[in-house]
Amino acid sequence: MTGQRKILIVAYPGQGNINPSFRFASRLMKMGVDVTFCTSLSGVRRIDKETIPQGLTFAPFSDGHDSGIQPSTPLEQYVSDFATCGARAVAEAISSAATAGQPFNHLVYTTAIPWAARVAHAHGVKSSLLWCQSATILDIYYYYFNEYEGFISSNKNNPTFPINLPGLPPLTTADLPSFILPSSPKEHDFIISMLKDHIDMLKKAPRILVNTYNELEVESIKAIEKLEYLPIGPLIPSEFLDGKDSSDSSRGKDFFVKSEDDYIQWLNTKPKSSVVYVSFGTIASFSMDQMEEMAMGLLESRWPFLWVIRDSEQAGRLSKIEEVRKHGMIVGWCSQMAVLSHQAIGCFVMHCGWNSTVETLVAGVPAVVFPQWSDQATNAKMVEDVWRTGVRVRRRESDGGGGREGD
Incomplete structure (x- = not known):
């Protein structure tokens, strides 16, 4: 050997x-x-x-x-x-x-x-x-299974109940x-x-x-x-850590099948910090009503946007699809770090999964976060209240969705 x-x-x-x-x-x-x-x-x-x-x-x-x-x-x-x-x-x-x-x-x-x-x-x-x-997140799970399960479980129905765990920022039940x-x-x-x-x-x-x-x-x-x-992080492509211009080479750094849409060329036509990038990862799914709310919110913002929608059929059912395509660009997927590192990006609307959270922090792009499940609410808490690099969408009490009007 x-x-x-x-x-x-x-x-x-x-x-x-x-x-x-x-x-x-x-x-x-x-x-x-x-x-x-x-x-x-x-x-x-x-x-x-x-x-x-x-x-x-x-x-x-x-x-x-x-x-x-x-x-x-x-x-x-x-x-x-x-x-x-x-x-x-x-x-x-x-x-x-x-x-x-x-x-x-x-x-x-x-x-x-x-x-x-x-x-x-x-x-x-x-x-x-x-x-x-x-x-x-791992600390929270460790505490939950070591002495704190009863404390958390007895207050789990109160979303505003304070959860103070040793060494961690102040949380509420809703942040878990x-x-x-x-x-x-x-x-x-x-x-x-x-x-x-x-x-x-x-x-x-x-x-x-x-x-x-x-x-x-x-x-x-x-x-x-x-x-x-x-x-050992941030675990992102090395070219984004050493400061090199990776707008061309980075498209091959997304390990999964790449979108054929030329979104980088489209971004090249936009002014600095003018584009809203919208992506909710590989797992999150939304109803057509929520997709319509997002579309209306993006149109009413009057900013150009790059919107990742994996389901092309769902995208085609948007009531204002022609207007959406006129003001923004829809793609099935893209190399996220290449997008976040582009000078045209001014904001990232995301689910707050950990990889996306790390990538937007490295890129220095402010975020609007709409957490869905798993660790995302905790990440959103950190983004908004600890690192102060973004804001969280407030959910409607009626259906748990996010309205286009925000706060």
Whole structure:
């Protein structure tokens, strides 16, 4: 065996996990580390092959959902199948490498797959969690499963109740992750068990690689003595960190299939800080009524806008679609860091997922945030009240939607 270190990265196939773990893999490889990347076939098939770091080895496996999760498939079933098939695949990858005399030195696993740490432990391989959300969020989950569950649960129906956790900013119940609140759908109940499994696995392997940086979450990083946070962020394409002009090359840095729309050329025609960029990630979906509200709000702002709408049929049903296309541009997807780094962008309207939050902070673009679920309400709290880099859309009491008029 050579002296080169070998790392196995196991990633949940969602874009919010694959993008940061790919970027982490790229950095390891630049340091001379041999990296193998393990995820489902559906995740690998969605990756733009031109963006794969040279020398990266793949170990894909079938989880029975090779075309990705379908609308008729319950999320719990999808996650369970991924765990069952993934555990077998990871065990086989570790055993095969050891048999070949080239064992893995370490396993890195992302958010949503704590079982990977258990497989590593069973095979005598050290592991670290690559947490693809904020350190603050992991702290909240740690506290919830260690002494604070009763306190939080007894006040979960009061959205304004103050939640003060050691080392964290002052929160209210409404600022907590959605999975521990009564508004969370019943079909997401299994996620609580998965999160508890994450926390329990940290007792065996407390090292956490987190997509953040000291200046952003200095108190949260050191809030819990039993956890060893290693901030390795921001995990964004390196060209956006070294200050180079990446308006051309960056289009190949989105690991998933790229939009063919020439949005960069369109942005080049707009004045500095004049364009509103609107994108709500890969999971959030909205009713036509809410889409109409967004369209009217954008039109009434009188600013040009670049709006990402994944469902082209839904976009085509907008009542003022011609007027929308006259004043703005709709795309199915885009390279987000290329957009946020463009001088024409003046504001980002987003869901406040962690990757988007980090990217807009790095780009220095103020945000209007409309959180939907998971960690997004907590991130929105940080954006508005702690970092003061944006404002949050106030929900209507009638239907929980966001009105075009704002505050």
